[in-house]
Amino acid sequence: MSEVRVRGRAETGLKFHGETRALRVKMVLLGSSGVGKSSLALRFSKDEFKASAPTVGCAYLTQVVCLHDATLRFEIWDTAGQEKYHSVTPLYYRGAHAALVVYDITKRESFIRAQLWLKELEKQYIPGETEVVLVGNKMDLPDDREVSLQEGRSLAERGGLLFMETSAKSGEQMNELLLTIGSNPEHKIRIMQLLERNRV
Amino acid sequence: MEEEHQDKEQSETVRCSEPQSHCSLDEPDSLQVANTISLENSSPVKLDCSTEKPCRSSSDTVKDIDSTNGPSEPEPEPEGPEGDGMSTRSSELSEVRTGEENGPSSQPQGTAYEEDQPENVSDSASTDNTLEDSSEFVVTVLARGSLEDQGEGPSSALSEASSPVQAQAPSHRDEDVTAESWRRHRKHVFVLSEAGKPIYSRYGNEEALSSTMGVMMALVSFVQSGDNTIRSIYSDEHTVVFMQQGPLVLVSVSCSRQSEQQLRSELLYVYNQIVSMLTQASINRIFERKKNYDLRRLLAGSEKILDGLLNLVDSDPSFLLSAVHCLPLASSLRDSLSQILQKAITPNLVFSILIAKNQLLTIVQEKTVIEDTRLEPADLHLLLNLIGASSAFQAGEIWTPICLPLFNPDCYFYAYISYLDPPECTVCLLLLSTDKEAFYAVADCKRKIDEGMRTQNALRSIARAQSYSASQVGVSDLRHFMYKPFDVPDNHRQLTQFTSPEMEAPYSSEEERMRLLDLYRYMHSRIHSSSRPLKLIYHVAERETLLAWVTSKFELYTCFSPLVTKASAINAITKLLRWIKKEEDRLFIRNPPKYSTTPNPSKGSRGGKGGSDRQDTTDNGFLSLL
Numbered sequence: 071m072s073e074v075r076v077r078g079r080a081e082t083g084l085k086f087h088g089e090t091r092a093l094r095v096k097m098v099l100l101g102s103s104g105v106g107k108s109s110l111a112l113r114f115s116k117d118e119f120k121a122s123a124p125t126v127g128c129a130y131l132t133q134v135v136c137l138h139d140a141t142l143r144f145e146i147w148d149t150a151g152q153e154k155y156h157s158v159t160p161l162y163y164r165g166a167h168a169a170l171v172v173y174d175i176t177k178r179e180s181f182i183r184a185q186l187w188l189k190e191l192e193k194q195y196i197p198g199e200t201e202v203v204l205v206g207n208k209m210d211l212p213d214d215r216e217v218s219l220q221e222g223r224s225l226a227e228r229g230g231l232l233f234m235e236t237s238a239k240s241g242e243q244m245n246e247l248l249l250t251i252g253s254n255p256e257h258k259i260r261i262m263q264l265l266e267r268n269r270v
Numbered sequence: 271m272e273e274e275h276q277d278k279e280q281s282e283t284v285r286c287s288e289p290q291s292h293c294s295l296d297e298p299d300s301l302q303v304a305n306t307i308s309l310e311n312s313s314p315v316k317l318d319c320s321t322e323k324p325c326r327s328s329s330d331t332v333k334d335i336d337s338t339n340g341p342s343e344p345e346p347e348p349e350g351p352e353g354d355g356m357s358t359r360s361s362e363l364s365e366v367r368t369g370e371e372n373g374p375s376s377q378p379q380g381t382a383y384e385e386d387q388p389e390n391v392s393d394s395a396s397t398d399n400t401l402e403d404s405s406e407f408v409v410t411v412l413a414r415g416s417l418e419d420q421g422e423g424p425s426s427a428l429s430e431a432s433s434p435v436q437a438q439a440p441s442h443r444d445e446d447v448t449a450e451s452w453r454r455h456r457k458h459v460f461v462l463s464e465a466g467k468p469i470y471s472r473y474g475n476e477e478a479l480s481s482t483m484g485v486m487m488a489l490v491s492f493v494q495s496g497d498n499t500i501r502s503i504y505s506d507e508h509t510v511v512f513m514q515q516g517p518l519v520l521v522s523v524s525c526s527r528q529s530e531q532q533l534r535s536e537l538l539y540v541y542n543q544i545v546s547m548l549t550q551a552s553i554n555r556i557f558e559r560k561k562n563y564d565l566r567r568l569l570a571g572s573e574k575i576l577d578g579l580l581n582l583v584d585s586d587p588s589f590l591l592s593a594v595h596c597l598p599l600a601s602s603l604r605d606s607l608s609q610i611l612q613k614a615i616t617p618n619l620v621f622s623i624l625i626a627k628n629q630l631l632t633i634v635q636e637k638t639v640i641e642d643t644r645l646e647p648a649d650l651h652l653l654l655n656l657i658g659a660s661s662a663f664q665a666g667e668i669w670t671p672i673c674l675p676l677f678n679p680d681c682y683f684y685a686y687i688s689y690l691d692p693p694e695c696t697v698c699l700l701l702l703s704t705d706k707e708a709f710y711a712v713a714d715c716k717r718k719i720d721e722g723m724r725t726q727n728a729l730r731s732i733a734r735a736q737s738y739s740a741s742q743v744g745v746s747d748l749r750h751f752m753y754k755p756f757d758v759p760d761n762h763r764q765l766t767q768f769t770s771p772e773m774e775a776p777y778s779s780e781e782e783r784m785r786l787l788d789l790y791r792y793m794h795s796r797i798h799s800s801s802r803p804l805k806l807i808y809h810v811a812e813r814e815t816l817l818a819w820v821t822s823k824f825e826l827y828t829c830f831s832p833l834v835t836k837a838s839a840i841n842a843i844t845k846l847l848r849w850i851k852k853e854e855d856r857l858f859i860r861n862p863p864k865y866s867t868t869p870n871p872s873k874g875s876r877g878g879k880g881g882s883d884r885q886d887t888t889d890n891g892f893l894s895l896l
């Protein structure tokens with residue numbers, strides 16, 4: 071079932087290290103069940119795409135990424151979208167440096183839920199503490215699209231968030247997503263500042 | 271052992287099946303119920319049949335009209351207050367079991383000798399079984415109800431009684447509930463709310479079955495309104511078992527020939543699996559607040575977990591025996607694994623469990639916290655089922671709230687799940703903490719365990735560990751067995767375990783394996799019959815001969831080739847018991863280690879003395895759980 075990603079990471083300037091002293095980036099994935107959070111996490115950590123079962127509770131993965139001059143140790147909290155786990159989700163997003171709020175472009179409902187997630191994050195955080203990225207996943211399914219690119223973008227703009235459409239399946243835009251999180255000049259500085267406090 | 275043999279020889283009698291006048295639905299009240307619900311249906315008369323004929327094997331189906339204090343169900347079954355009240359009313363609808371699971375030896379004893387019995391379970395069962403049309407009836411009732419309900423009949427499929435058929439292909443949510451194949455599933459399980467809202471159906475989409483479930487609920491509540499509780503309905507084809515747990519109603523519709531008691535305990539597993547995800551307290555709270563809440567919202571995505579549970583219940587005898595199967599392992603290796611676990615502890619960690627190939631390797635538990643408690647096999651089964659459904663094998667590490675219903679149905683533990691041998695992912699580590707914030711500390715324990723395993727090369731040894739074959743026992747004609755000691759001698763309050771060899775030819779196909787399990791289930795139901803528990807059964811079936819034997823020390827089920835004679839079977843069992851005794855240390859976890867605040871210096875931790883070179887965990891937050 072797994073597909074090999076067409077584009078190598080080298081092209082985009084991402085390199086992976088086995089073990090190193092690194093800056094810790096706590097990243098949390100939020101969004102409805104089935105939008106592809108685990109698939110994004112798997113693509114990110116193993117560069118694979120596999121059929122996956124709904125996540126139980128929360129899955130924790132780490133990935134070390136070399137980004138230009140910095141080594142980032144991503145700690146990914148892939149939360150379960152199922153409603154029964156919502157009460158414990160704050161456990162995972164507390165103290166996150168980056169929060170990916172994911173929806174499925176082929177499911178309007180997941181887009182509505184994403185807005186609820188954004189609201190919840192807003193409530194919890196002083197703006198600027200956490201880098202929030204709105205992610206529209208499954209862009210490989212244009213025929214089933216229910217949420218337009220523009221809708222996603224303007225929602226993000228309104229909240230001053232980063233925005234990206236991706237496909238965990240094809241791997242499209244995945245590196246861009248990482249680069250967005252890590253290297254958007256403005257945000258990078260901000261992340262770096264945050265990270266300084268967390269030097270391991 | 272000797273004297274027990276003796277005992278057996280003497281008490282061996284031909285199995286008697288004096289017709290007992292009983293039936294699940296012969297109270298006037300229930301007839302009314304039936305009439306009312308069935309409306310124009312003419313078959314309710316059928317419901318109070320069977321006074322003239324015995325139901326199934328009489329011992330299985332007698333409806334005891336005891337007061338509610340029958341000592342126990344296989345598992346503590348939290349009865350709602352009403353449930354209790356109703357069952358005290360003497361009605362044959364309500365049935366209270368006597369405590370057969372608890373003390374077979376304290377029950378009136380008997381043995382059955384069935385050499386002349388019909389060849390297989392279904393035969394011997396159906397010979398006695400006579401409530402011809404009642405399930406057809408219920409089923410018809412249900413179908414009609416839904417027809418009236420909706421004016422269309424997705425569930426009219428139910429209206430004809432089906433013939434018993436092997437289990438069908440694995441469940442699909444989108445299965446056509448009007449199809450013949452749907453009807454012919456061996457065992458349906460439905461979960462609904464008291465308001466009649468569908469929550470889960472093993473086969474088919476609950477939505478499509480909502481009217482059917484509504485009628486089921488109508489049946490339940492109508493009987494309830496008469497201050498009564500509907501427990502079961504029998505027919506020659508089907509057994510329908512109802513169970514209410516708080517605001518949830520669980521229904522099993524089975525043509526598997528299992529006893530009501532067995533089906534009931536399976537429903538309890540289903541209920542408890544739901545509790546393991548949501549906790550009983552929150553289920554109750556939710557429905558107190560909103561009677562017609564759609565619980566599927568909270569269970570969305572968990573259908574697979576319940577599906578998986580039901581498949582396991584059908585195929586894994588652990589559930590039938592309420593015992594844990596552990597992987598045979600040299601006791602020195604098991605001890606060193608336990609020590610590795612014991613050395614990797616952190617405050618609030620209460621259980622460390624190591625599993626390989628879905629079988630238990632070892633379990634280590636916090637001592638002071640759980641002084642007098644042990645992990646119940648059922649809780650472990652539910653936990654293992656959940657692990658199976660988790661994607662830890664992909665994700666690396668899982669951290670999830672989970673409730674152990676028998677331990678405490680109202681509180682969550684936090685479970686850390688990770689595999690120690692990626693990418694194979696056969697050795698799974700499960701750490702349970704009472705502190706939801708403890709992830710990093712617990713994950714750190716895993717690193718320590720990883721290290722410990724590496725230095726001892728333990729993974730290699732585990733990989734070599736295997737189940738065993740019945741032929742290793744060295745007893746001719748012995749094909750398979752299941753042995754469950756009631757208490758491993760040198761440790762009280764031990765985790766209940768059983769041992770069993772691999773199922774090998776002629777039980778290598780799925781179908782044959784199921785057939786053998788069905789035979790075991792039949793033997794089990796006879797042994798644990800509420801009305802007439804037996805100590806020993808010698809059952810000659812068509813393709814094998816079975817012998818089941820329960821004493822105060824153990825419960826044993828054996829399967830022999832059909833050529834075995836009674837004398838040689840008894841002889842074989844003596845040898846088998848001797849073999850088990852010899853292998854005991856390898857087959858069972860003998861000394862489940864406990865740690866208190868510190869890793870115990872010695873493995874024999876039963877004495878419970880632990881050093882104290884670690885920080886104190888007396889304030890481990892556990893009390894807040896109680």
Ligand SMILES: Nc1nc2c(ncn2[C@@H]2O[C@H](COP(=O)(O)OP(=O)(O)OP(=O)(O)O)[C@@H](O)[C@H]2O)c(=O)[nH]1
Nearest residue numbers: 103104105106107108109124125151208237238239
């Ligand atoms: N076509 C397509 N399918 C995807 C993509 N990402 C995920 N999927 C599929 O969507 C389904 C759900 O994906 P998951 O990654 O398990 O979803 P999730 O968000 O982790 O769900 P929960 O763990 O329940 O919260 C799976 O069948 C994936 O194969 C994608 O980019 N394109």
Ligand SMILES: [Mg+2]
Nearest residue numbers: 107108124125
């Ligand atoms: Mg997931």
